[in-house]
Amino acid sequence: MSIQRSAPFKLSLCLAVVSALLSGCNENKSTHDAKPDRSAEYEQQIRDLTAERDRLKTQVQELSRSPAVILADVTSALSNKDPEKANKAQAELEKRFPKATETADGKKQIAAYRDGLAKAAAEEQRLATLGFKALPTGLTVKGSAVTAKYGDLSFNARFVMDRYDSSYHYRDADRDTKYAIISMTATAGKGVSNPEMPGAALYWADGATLKKLGEFAIEFTRWESYATYLGNYSDSRNDFAKVPTIPFTLGVQISDEEVKKRPLYVVATKDGCIGRGYERFRNPPDFYRGGCSPLKSTLTAKDFTDPASKLTVVLRRD
Numbered sequence: 001m002s003i004q005r006s007a008p009f010k011l012s013l014c015l016a017v018v019s020a021l022l023s024g025c026n027e028n029k030s031t032h033d034a035k036p037d038r039s040a041e042y043e044q045q046i047r048d049l050t051a052e053r054d055r056l057k058t059q060v061q062e063l064s065r066s067p068a069v070i071l072a073d074v075t076s077a078l079s080n081k082d083p084e085k086a087n088k089a090q091a092e093l094e095k096r097f098p099k100a101t102e103t104a105d106g107k108k109q110i111a112a113y114r115d116g117l118a119k120a121a122a123e124e125q126r127l128a129t130l131g132f133k134a135l136p137t138g139l140t141v142k143g144s145a146v147t148a149k150y151g152d153l154s155f156n157a158r159f160v161m162d163r164y165d166s167s168y169h170y171r172d173a174d175r176d177t178k179y180a181i182i183s184m185t186a187t188a189g190k191g192v193s194n195p196e197m198p199g200a201a202l203y204w205a206d207g208a209t210l211k212k213l214g215e216f217a218i219e220f221t222r223w224e225s226y227a228t229y230l231g232n233y234s235d236s237r238n239d240f241a242k243v244p245t246i247p248f249t250l251g252v253q254i255s256d257e258e259v260k261k262r263p264l265y266v267v268a269t270k271d272g273c274i275g276r277g278y279e280r281f282r283n284p285p286d287f288y289r290g291g292c293s294p295l296k297s298t299l300t301a302k303d304f305t306d307p308a309s310k311l312t313v314v315l316r317r318d
Contacts, residue, residue, distance in 0.1 A: 004250065006296075012101070012195075021057050021139055026202045027317070031116050032152060033210050034206050036286040038072050038271065039222045042274065056183075062279050065092075065219060066095060067097045067100040067101075067102035067103065068102060069155070069180045070089050070092055070093050070096075070106075071089075071093065071102040071103075073085070073086075073089035073107050074089045074090050074093070074106045074109055074110070077089060078109055078110070078113045079215065080173070082289070083113065083114075085108070086106075086110055086113070087110065087294045087297075089106070090103075090107065090110055093106050100309075108193075109205075109278065116307050118252065119138065120128055120302075120305050120306060120307060123305040124301050124305045127301035127304075129304065132205050132210060132263070132265065132301070132313075132316075133316070135301075135304055135313045136313065136314075136315065137186065137313045137314065137315050137316055138312065139151070139314060140316065141198060141268050141270060141312055141314065142270075143198055143246055143269075143271045143289055144189075144190055144270075144271050144272075145188060145189050145192050145195040145196070145270060145271070145272055146189070146192075146195045146196075146197065146198060146272055147183075147186070147187045147189075148184050148185070148186050148197075148268065149184070149185045149187075150182055150183065150184050150266070150268070150314045150315070151182055151183035151184070152182070153180060153181070153182050153202075153264070153266055153314070153317055154180075154181050154182070155178045155179065155180055155181070155259050156169050156173075156174045156178065156179050156181055157172060157178060157179070158171070158172055158173070158179070159171045159172075159173070159179040159181060159219075159249075159251040159253075160249070161219035161220060161221065161251075162220055162222075162223060162229055162284060163220075163221060163222040163223070164223040164224065164225055164226050164228070164229050165223065165225065165226065167226070171251075173253055174253065174255050175250050176255060177253050177254060177255050177256060177257050178253070178254065178255075178256060178270065179251045179252065179253050179254075180202050180213075180214070180216075180250045180251065180252050180253075180254055180259070181249065182200070182249075182250045182251075182266060182314075183221070183249055183250070184200070184218070184247075184248045184249070184250055185246070185247050185248070186198075186245065186246055186247075186248060186301050187245040188240045188244055188245075192240065192241050193241040194240060194241065194276060194286060195240060195272050195276055196271075196272025196273055196275050196276075196290075197218055197248070197267045197272055197273075197274040197275075197276075197288050197290070198214075198268050198270065198271065198272055198273065198274070198292075199215065199268065199269045199273045199274050199290075199292030199294075199295055200215070200216045200250060200266060200267065200268040200269070200295075200314065201213075201215040201216060201252075201266075201267055201292075201295040202214055202215075202216070202252055202264060202265070202266060202267075202269055203264070203265045203266075203299065204258070204261040204262070204263065204264050205262075205263050205264070205265065205312065208300065208301070209299065209300055210265055210267070210298065210299040210300075211297070211298055212256050212295065212296070212297050212299075213252070213254045213258050213261070213264075214252035214253065215232065215252060215291065215292070216250035216252045217251055217289075218248050218274060218288040219248060219249050219250070219287075219288075220238050220247075220248060220249075220284065220286070221247040221248055221249050222237070222247065223237075223238065223284065224237055225259060229284050230282065230283060230284070230285075231283075231284060231285035231286070233279065238286065262317070262318055263316055263317060263318045264316070265313055265315075265317075266313070266314040266315050266316075267295065267299065267311055267312070267313055267314065267315050268311070268312055268313075269294050269295065269311060269312075270310050270311070270312055273290065273291075273292035273293070273294070273309060274288050274289065274290040274291075275288070275289075275290055276288055277289055280316075294310040294311050295311075299311070
């Protein structure tokens with residue numbers, strides 16, 4: 001019964017034999033210098049064996065790089081935005097495995113990557129021509145864990161939150177300032193009991209950039225009672241482990257001069273970036289605080305057109 005061996009195994013075996021012969025040759029090299037009758041033919045044999053060993057070693061390395069392994073290099077390079085490396089790996093696929101399925105897949109991935117770059121460049125050019133008004137807006141933002149629905153933007157000297165019964169809590173704006181206020185209803189995905197909230201900030205368009213006026217704070221809209229507001233009892237209506245949807249109110253204090261700036265943009269993150277905290281002697285004990293790195297102090301069109309963008313425009317106020 002014959003036993004079939006794979007090509008890499010056979011090459012590895014040959015490589016081992018050649019290496020053993022070279023090792024033996026090296027061990028006898030000390031006696032070579034002492035025997036004048038050894039010809040240059042012996043040295044040539046060593047060179048030939050060394051060359052054969054190196055050739056077999058290279059061949060083993062090449063055979064170990066299967067089409068799947070090379071395709072993974074293409075995918076990884078594109079993910080890291082390194083098209084030059086991706087093209088190099090694709091060239092290796094086309095040379096060694098021209099008819100492999102992975103070769104066709106690599107071509108599709110590179111073509112899709114190039115199309116994405118072209119579309120992003122075209123969108124960036126469109127925005128450069130039309131300005132930020134060309135950006136699409138939408139009050140509903142679907143993220144990986146939370147879908148947020150926003151209300152209209154208003155300005156008020158008083159920011160009201162934490163309602164219960166007929167009572168409520170508020171913050172009054174400082175002199176010569178107003179609160180920019182917007183509502184948000186957050187719905188957590190199935191099986192998500194403590195998601196991070198998406199962030200939102202208020203910007204105004206200054207030429208080719210959006211400049212941040214402030215980042216919205218997130219507050220609970222209502223509690224079941226004063227006791228639940230104090231944290232003496234749990235409030236199911238404000239617990240994602242109990243209910244899928246919770247209403248919030250968002251506010252940020254800006255100057256009266258900034259209120260007049262136009263156009264204004266409410267920009268939100270697609271994914272959560274603001275975590276929930278708890279402090280027993282705080283009223284209310286449960287709260288959301290944090291900052292969102294995508295909401296930079298200055299934004300350009302590329303921050304929205306990039307395929308990996310985490311931002312979206314909720315609404316615009318002209």
